[in-house]
Amino acid sequence: MPRVVWLLVIARAINKLGAFSLPFLTVLISSDFGASVTTAGLLSAAFGLATIPSRLAGGRLAGVLGRRRTIVLGLTGCAVAQLAIAAADSLLQVAFFAILLGLAFELYEPPSQAMIADAVGPADRVRAFSLLNAALAVAGTGAGLIAAAVGRWDLRWLFVVDAVTCLACALALRLVLPADHPRRHAATADGDRGAPVHPWRDRALWAMFSCGTVFALVAMQVMMGLPLTLAGRGLEPADAGLLFTASAVTVVAAQPALRLRRIAALPDTAALALGYALMTVGLAGYALAHSLPAFLIGTGLWSLGEVLVLGRVFGVVAALAPPGGSDRYLAAYGISWGIATTAAPITATQLLDRFGATVLWAGTAALCLALAAAQPLLVAPLIGRTRPAGTEPETGKDTETGKDTETGKDMETGLAARRPRAARAD
Structure with missing residues (x-):
């Protein structure tokens, strides 16, 4: 790095x-x-x-x-x-x-x-x-x-x-x-300069943002609902700290797996679908768990899924942005966490209070299953656009070696470096 x-x-x-x-x-x-x-x-x-x-x-x-x-x-x-x-x-x-x-x-x-x-x-x-x-x-x-x-x-x-x-x-x-330097406006596909970046006019970003908001809601509901669930099932609420520690250990231990050829070669939407599927299984396990070992197994599974998801989503959003527009795109995508932070305390507590822990975690698992299904069906067609004919990938300097590197083309996902002008500029 x-x-x-x-x-x-x-x-x-x-x-x-x-x-x-x-x-x-x-x-x-x-x-x-x-x-x-x-x-x-x-x-x-x-x-x-x-x-x-x-x-x-x-x-x-x-x-x-x-x-x-x-x-x-x-x-x-x-x-x-x-x-x-x-x-x-x-x-x-x-x-x-x-x-x-x-x-x-x-x-x-x-x-x-x-x-x-x-x-x-x-x-x-x-x-x-x-x-x-x-x-x-x-x-x-x-x-x-x-x-x-x-x-x-x-x-x-x-x-x-x-x-x-x-x-x-x-x-x-x-x-x-x-140090910060004055930033020139990025050139558009037509070669002119000065066109503003409009992330919210990009349908591919909307697809990522919608999925990201649901994912963030799931993550925040785990934070809010897990201690209450443990208490409701006769376990010590403080054991949630042990489960969150187990999640952190899983995230660290799983890092080398991301470099395995079969995982690294997966298209982004396939990797995201796999991640959401693992989260589905883990959270469904919470719906059935009544012992700490059972909760630990569920925690390990959804944490593995989270590794796949968080490792990919920011790279996909950054690749969707036009040159010089990654700040605005990542900012737009990131407000999904603000929405989830506001909503999760209400949704988690209301579901627990009205319907119980089984419904909370079954419903949360269902959200992850819907996200897994949405990746190939809805998200992939939007983010998998091909490069317009006649355009070449942009090149830049590697920050460590100084050599020219191809930065305009995502070798793993096929995301186009230069998007149609209407998708990103006024």
């Missing part, structure tokens, strides 16, 4: 080590300010809603201010908001700074993901994004241990420590990432 990929992965993992405060936001609101559970939930939902414009702003600011500046701005904004939450002395202040945190929370993601996508060739994007996913999984496990230690002292200190890691990450990336 190029140096910039390792820098972003390591910095993001360090930042993730401190990202343990958000699950305790509702607890802080309830315990320190006497708010009801409903009020605490609404404020958490407001945070989730604020992350949606934050993600879009991250993609736009990356093109206006530069990627490094946007990354530093987002991390610094998160630190300021979390320090303010830790120092707040009223519920109104906490609500204001929680929304402010949401508005800064996703600024980092589009430029960092775009830098990773642009730093490697299309054939290496699966490994690059899988490496990022594995690092975040390991760091997330460490974050839980830190939260358990610091949270016993004072919940407000969770936000302080999180803010410190954000500032440390911002400073490190400010020093080591390449």
